[in-house]
Amino acid sequence: MNRVITIALAGNPNTGKTTIFNSMTGSHQKVGNYAGVTVEKREGRRKYKGYDFHIHDLPGVYSLTAYSMDEVVARDFIINEKPDVVIDVLDSTNIERNLYLCLQFQELNVPIVAALNLNDEAVSRGIQIDEKRLSEILRMPVIKTIGKNGAGVEALLDKAVEVFERKEKPDYEVSYGHELEGDIQVVIASLEKDGAFCARYPVRWCAVKLIEKDARAEELLESHAFADGVKAALKERVRRIEEHFGRDASTVVSEQRYGYIHGATAEAVTRRPVDKQTVTEKIDRVLMDRVLGFPLFLLILWLVFQTTFTLGAYPMGWIEMFFGGLSSVATAFIPEGILRSLVVDGVIAGVGGVSSFIPLIVLLFMFISILEDSGYMSRAAFIMDKFLHIFGLHGQSFLPMIVGVGCSVPAVMAARTLKNARDRIITVMVTPFMSCGAKLPVYVLLAGAFFPRYAGTVVLSMYVVGTLLALFSSLLFRKTVLRGESTPFVMELPPYRLPTVKGILWHVREKTFGYLKKAGLVLLPASMLIWAVTSFPKPALDVPKDVQMAQSYAGKIGKEMAPVLAPIGFDWKIGIAAITGFAAKEMVVSTMGVLYRVEAGPDRKSDSLREALRRDPAFSPLVAYVLMLFMLIVVPCFASLSVIYAEIGWRWLLFAVTYWTALAWLLCFIVFQTGRLLGF
Amino acid sequence: MTILGLKNGEAFIVRRVTISREIGKRLADMGFVRGAKGRIVRSAMLGDPIQVKICEYDVSIRRSEADGIEVEMVEEKK
Known part of the structure; x- marks a missing residue:
């Protein structure tokens, strides 16, 4: 039986802590959330020299105050779980600010092994650290490491074993x-x-x-x-x-702590001034330029967006083809009836729906990982902060919002880059207003049918309205339910670093499996539910599909909702279409196809559906525009809901659903009634 | 004077942080303490936020936060 050593891996952000964690644990990792908060909890295992290491990767923090959830999680872990050893990863290029956190661990009286990481970068900047001297002064083992090639990682583990076996209480002495x-x-x-x-x-x-x-x-x-x-x-x-x-008094404590650090490092750290401009400074002169910075930011964003969605379309097509083939096979082998319908329209359609998002998630998180690891992400937040801050958003909210124009699922997942819970909740709740790609077919159909001459402008107006709603909703949340002191924007701009392939693959893998686990669990039952309400009660054999749908539970719900829908100009057919839209927004179009009995080939379908809609007296240009608005604002699809739930939890999800529904109805009511009064 | 009184490229020594609570504590934790040396690097397009070099690293702060950092300007030999 091996002996277990519990390790807490701690350190500032941007110190290469994750790289060290990965090289310590290999693929034996588990990612979850700390109970009750959306702070990522990573745990890894490693067998080494007869010991079982249980390594907990704490969130990267600068201090241990009670202000940020990450910091509270980190310190509660130390106090409550009492790890055997804390391995504190320090950035050698910036030793003083990094020791500031380390001293707070010392005060918690846990045994510490310090890793002087990024030592190669420090040397090239003329910083020499005498780790023996530093170790004597601070009374803890100090090991030089280079995370990206794994140098020093085993020495860290050896030292942890030594500290563990010594079993004496540390006698740190942080002097104030x-x-x-x-x-x-x-x-x-x-x-x-x-x-x-x-x-x-x-x-x-x-x-x-x-x-x-x-x-x-x-x-x-x-x-x-x-x-x-x-x-x-x-x-x-x-x-x-x-x-x-x-x-x-609280700043006095910080000052004195820094004072102690200056004293300690004065003896152990020597700095030789390096005259030449660093690479980071050179790159920043271009990317952070007052004039060039913004267009370059837009260009980078555009590239990420374009590549994700154009490149992603190919594998998405293959996945759809695969599941299409699968349903043909199932149709051929299972006799007509409820079982076939369940397998084809329920199970295969559901699994296909879950899988079709994978290419987008893989590509997007590959880019996000590159942007983050390289150090550009915080610069982009710097460039965007002024504008977004006006609306109560954080500079980093730009990313989820822009990605939201493609698909809300990866967009909501991208909100994880926001460190502050309040910023994250607001961003997640407004991201669905950034009209996603699946809503576009609905707009195109309706705008094409009722505004043939201004279709482009009408569709564009949806995107403009959506963006405005996102901005003003976040301002509203900031002033009401998520009030409070504006969170500090004191954000480190780390030096540019070359992202490693390994690091990117880790990140992508983690996000993809996380999505499959969470979305799969919610999305599958949800699409089964949609299948059930549109297929039951079981129809008589020779009933046409539109009559069957009208008689189904979905049809009944649509008709029940008629009194609610009438004031915004919708009849029961639109009600049914909206219900199927929860499965996936583009399904609104195919449901309408069924309801209007348009069963031509895929190319002609849209044309003839337009005709059919124009002939329906329930429709008018005004109703069509209100329906587009409704689709824009109302609750997003189940896939989005499942990731939104994962990011912000039940309570906020319920709040958001209520808000989206109420806002959709209210705005549609205003537009429809005003339009009618004006004679449209 | 506060950091807002300085131009890009000018160097300073922190005298004290006058904002209290969360933001003040965060600034102090990040190295804005009495005696710390720093330099204004640049500001974003609309003059906000500001990039400051403090304790050998770069940090971005909003103008509202910079206004709470009292500094003394120093001549820096380039």
């Missing part, structure tokens, strides 16, 4: 300087009156966090036996600190 130390000691003394509390939480850490006015530490304090006494002592000390330093 003479002035602050007295205050910390007073708070510690008052905390120590409750022995049980001190056994649960690292007492010095608690004292420092309380002085930093940390909300979570204040919560912990509620369980302290003499909470009132501690609070009184704390209040007095904070007042003294702020009087003495003339600044907020």
